[in-house]
Amino acid sequence: MFEENSILDGLDPESVAFQCKIIAKSGFSEETGITSSLAQIPKVKSLALALDEAQTIMYSAISDLFWRNNIDPKSIDILITNCCVFCPTPSLSSMMVNKFKMRxxxxxxxxxxxxxxxxxxxxxxxxxxxxxxxxxxxxxxxTETLNLNWYTGKVHSMLLTNCLFRMAGAAILMSSRVSDKHKSKYELQHIVRTINAQDDQAHRCVYQDVDPENKEGISISKDVVHVAGDALKKNIASLGPLVLPLKEQFLYVISIIRHKVLYTRRPSIYTPNFNLAFEHFCIHSGGRSVIKAIERNLRLRKQDVEASNMTLYRFGNTSSSSIWYELSYTEAKGRMKCGDRVWQIAIGSGFKCSSAVWKCLRDVKPDNGSAWRDTINLYPVEVPDVKIS
Structure with missing residues (x-):
């Protein structure tokens, strides 16, 4: 009994078994990363370690971006950092200003x-x-941090976060300077944001709370795929008229009218062909079930969700940075050509669905400094479905 508790770090054996089951079905490789403080026994959680984790990711991402683009930190006019559940004082943005001695x-x-x-x-x-x-x-x-947000209780819906989220981050430059146009890769064409927080089920779908033992964690509801689908539909309803050909818009509107008029035998609502609007798709790699649901509902091809599935496999769910790893995957494959249109889809707590549409301004060559530089030739790989009773 003493030996077993030592191996399990004092955790409930049933909880450990549940996490092993979820991870086996997650579609992750063994290369996904977590902070070293959570890779040891016993696990150590502290503010200092969480700060070290955030700084390690953010400092390296920014330093690399500045170096590759020959950017002076003092030339940055606007700085925006985001991290969902880790909010120290001073803020992460202030830490970046201090580190890089910005204006x-x-x-x-x-x-x-x-x-x-x-x-x-x-x-x-x-x-x-x-x-x-x-x-x-x-x-x-x-970015996102894992250290302080690692859940040590027994509630299955809260244990899911341990299985899904992994350590990563990304830095992006946006410019309104005329002099930067010839150097830019993409032009932002549309941003569409949808939030369903007015609905109680959607609002509590991903929720930070404490369990019966007063242990803090983030609960992910079983309704997450349904809630995400509903938010996506509303987002598409706003985005569609901005990007779809008139014929696709017409077919969609007619199908809605028929669906509402024919009470006895309601036909299904037409799903527009989004391949007529976009060459590339970056769907937030929140989990295999989420990617599959969006693939099915939007009638996408396997190659359309390749970047999302491979990002999930190689890096796991990296929260808000996942869509940038997916874009980097497409670039590393040499598939991004001048004039190509990219649709980034991100979903998250609230419940929110956000879309960004970019137009490629030039052929993008594979970047030797990208996160995929050493392994891109190994992908895509076949990720088998694992069924565990």
């Missing part, structure tokens, strides 16, 4: 509690600020 008049923001869609929310904020403050440069840094 005292920089417009600095930190977004917290925005869930996995915070990456696109940050882009939306940067877009609005860049419209007002012309000839400016914005830096967005998306």
């Amino acid at each position: 005292s008049n920089i417009m600095s923001f930190h977004l917290s509690g925005m869930g996995c869609s915070a990456g696109i929310v940050s882009v939306s904020l940067a877009k609005d600020l860049l419209r007002v403050h012309r000839d400016s440069l914005a830096l967005i840094v998306s």
Whole structure:
């Protein structure tokens, strides 16, 4: 008994078995990363370790971005950081200003509690600020921390976060400077944000709470796929008219009318062909079931969700940064060509669904400094479905 408890770090054996079962079905490889403090026995959780985790990710992402683009930190006019459940004081954005000695008049923001869609929310904020403050440069840094958010209780819905989320981050530059146009990879065309927080079921679908033993965790409801699907439908209803050909819009509207008029035998609502609007799709890699549901509901091809599935396999659910790993995957494969359109879809607590549409301004060559640089030739790989009773 003493030996077993030592191996399990004092955790409930049933909880450990449940997490092993979920991880086996997750579609993750063994290369996904967690902070070293959670890879040891016993696990150590502290504010200092959480800060070290956040700083390690964010400092390296920003340093690499500045180095590859020859950017002086003092040239950054707008700084936006986002991390859902870790919100220290001073803020993460202030830490970045301190580390890189940015200007005292920089417009600095930190977004917290925005869930996995915070990456696109940050882009939306940067877009609005860049419209007002012309000839400016914005830096967005998306990350999530694991250390303080690791759940040690027994409630299965809260244990899911231990199985799904992994350590990662991304840094992105946006500019309204005319001089940067010839260097830019993409032009932002549309941002569409949807939130269903007015609905109680959607609002509590992903929820931070304490369990009966007063242990803090984030509960993920069994309704998450249904709730995400509903938010996605509303988001598409707003995005569709902006991107779809008129014929696809017409067929969609007619199908809705027929669905409402024919009470006795209601036909299904037509799903537009989004391949006519986009060449590439970056669907938040929240989990295999979420990716499969969106693939099915949007009638996408296997190659359309390849970047999402491979990002989930290689890096796991990296929260708000996942859509950038997916975009990087497409670039690393040499598939991004001038004129291509990219649809980024992010979903997260609230419940929110956010879309960003980008147009590629030039052929993008594979980047030797990307997160995929050493392994891209190994992908895609076949990830088998694991069924465990």
